[in-house]
Amino acid sequence: MMELTDRHYRYLMRRLTRCTVLYTEMLTTAAVLNGDKEYLLGKDAGDNPVVLQLGGSDPIALAEAASIGEAWRYDAINLNVGCPSDRVKSGRFGACLMAEPELVGNCVQAMQAAVNIPVTVKCRLGIDREDSYEALSSFVNTVASKGCRHFIVHARKAWLDGLSPKENRTIPPLRYEYVYRLKEEFPSLKIDINGGIVSLDETTEHLRHVDGVMIGREAYYNPSCLLQADSLVYGQTGPHNQGHERSETAMLADVARDFAQYMQSQYESGVRINAMSRHLVALYQSIPGARLWRRHLSEHASGAQDAIELVDTALSYVFDANQSVTERRYAP
Numbered sequence: 001m002m003e004l005t006d007r008h009y010r011y012l013m014r015r016l017t018r019c020t021v022l023y024t025e026m027l028t029t030a031a032v033l034n035g036d037k038e039y040l041l042g043k044d045a046g047d048n049p050v051v052l053q054l055g056g057s058d059p060i061a062l063a064e065a066a067s068i069g070e071a072w073r074y075d076a077i078n079l080n081v082g083c084p085s086d087r088v089k090s091g092r093f094g095a096c097l098m099a100e101p102e103l104v105g106n107c108v109q110a111m112q113a114a115v116n117i118p119v120t121v122k123c124r125l126g127i128d129r130e131d132s133y134e135a136l137s138s139f140v141n142t143v144a145s146k147g148c149r150h151f152i153v154h155a156r157k158a159w160l161d162g163l164s165p166k167e168n169r170t171i172p173p174l175r176y177e178y179v180y181r182l183k184e185e186f187p188s189l190k191i192d193i194n195g196g197i198v199s200l201d202e203t204t205e206h207l208r209h210v211d212g213v214m215i216g217r218e219a220y221y222n223p224s225c226l227l228q229a230d231s232l233v234y235g236q237t238g239p240h241n242q243g244h245e246r247s248e249t250a251m252l253a254d255v256a257r258d259f260a261q262y263m264q265s266q267y268e269s270g271v272r273i274n275a276m277s278r279h280l281v282a283l284y285q286s287i288p289g290a291r292l293w294r295r296h297l298s299e300h301a302s303g304a305q306d307a308i309e310l311v312d313t314a315l316s317y318v319f320d321a322n323q324s325v326t327e328r329r330y331a332p
């Protein structure tokens with residue numbers, strides 16, 4: 001998600017879940033080809049699996065950008081055919097490409113020819129009045145015929161004229177049944193569902209019908225929703241599970257302290273602390289002290305030089321509010 005899922009956010013998420021596939025922000029082909037590659041594509045060694053999402057519609061440029069993504073060790077390259085913003089439309093990429101399935105197919109074909117990792121497509125149900133199931137099925141069929149085996153479908157259409165990008169994430173109704181039907185019609189394709197999914201319970205329910213679930217806003221604005229993803233969805237042990245029963249508050253404190261160490265080392269190589277700590281603000285929700293946690297991080301991160309002190313002080317508000325002696329036992 002643009003402005004949100006940068007490398008620092010992804011580092012944080014890896015403290016919560018080892019198995020969940022993470023996505024970059026959408027990067028345009030021009031940015032990947034001409035921009036500062038370390039800044040745009042650089043990632044932590046423990047990030048994977050991570051998918052690089054590209055925006056563009058020129059098969060040659062996309063192929064080149066995909067190949068750069070592979071060299072930077074991304075696990076897959078995703079083509080954005082779902083973003084409805086005007087800026088994206090004028091650049092002829094994003095959701096408006098749903099009207100040009102042949103072109104999308106050509107892009108995927110060129111990208112797939114350039115790399116040995118999967119090339120996937122993220123799309124909407126449709127755009128404007130072209131929103132029937134048949135139109136979606138025809139789009140997927142055309143793009144699949146050029147080699148795309150994996151689609152992530154945001155289960156609502158986009159209105160390109162008249163709605164803002166934000167409205168396009170809420171106003172058009174969710175139609176999960178279209179995505180389920182797609183999986184029934186194309187059983188050999190990998191079909192993931194996206195849109196309005198906010199819990200692991202909902203995730204496991206969707207997984208009865210489709211191959212994968214993408215969680216967007218909830219994973220950013222309530223990252224702890226993924227705390228149990230490794231165990232509940234993948235049947236694996238999470239990074240914070242140390243073999244004994246621990247409260248969620250204590251596990252999140254470990255995540256926060258680990259991230260504080262990371263922030264400090266990044267700060268020492270020139271990254272502002274508040275450019276990273278913003279991702280931590282929503283870690284605690286709906287528990288005593290969460291408001292003070294958020295306030296402390298928001299008010300003291302700007303100009304901060306000691307990330308460990310910043311986070312420790314914010315954590316002390318959470319612990320004090322919970323008056324939890326048990327949790328303090330786990331503090332170093």
Ligand SMILES: Cc1cc2nc3c(=O)[nH]c(=O)nc-3n(C[C@H](O)[C@H](O)[C@H](O)COP(=O)(O)O)c2cc1C
Pocket residue numbers: 001002003004024025026053080082083122154169194195196197214215216217218
């Ligand atoms: C601030 C913001 C930025 C986003 N940027 C992207 C993006 O770069 N690429 C993309 O495919 N979707 C992007 N999205 C859309 C989300 O990936 C997702 O499809 C949408 O929010 C619906 O899923 P959700 O209800 O789980 O959030 C963005 C959403 C938000 C809120």
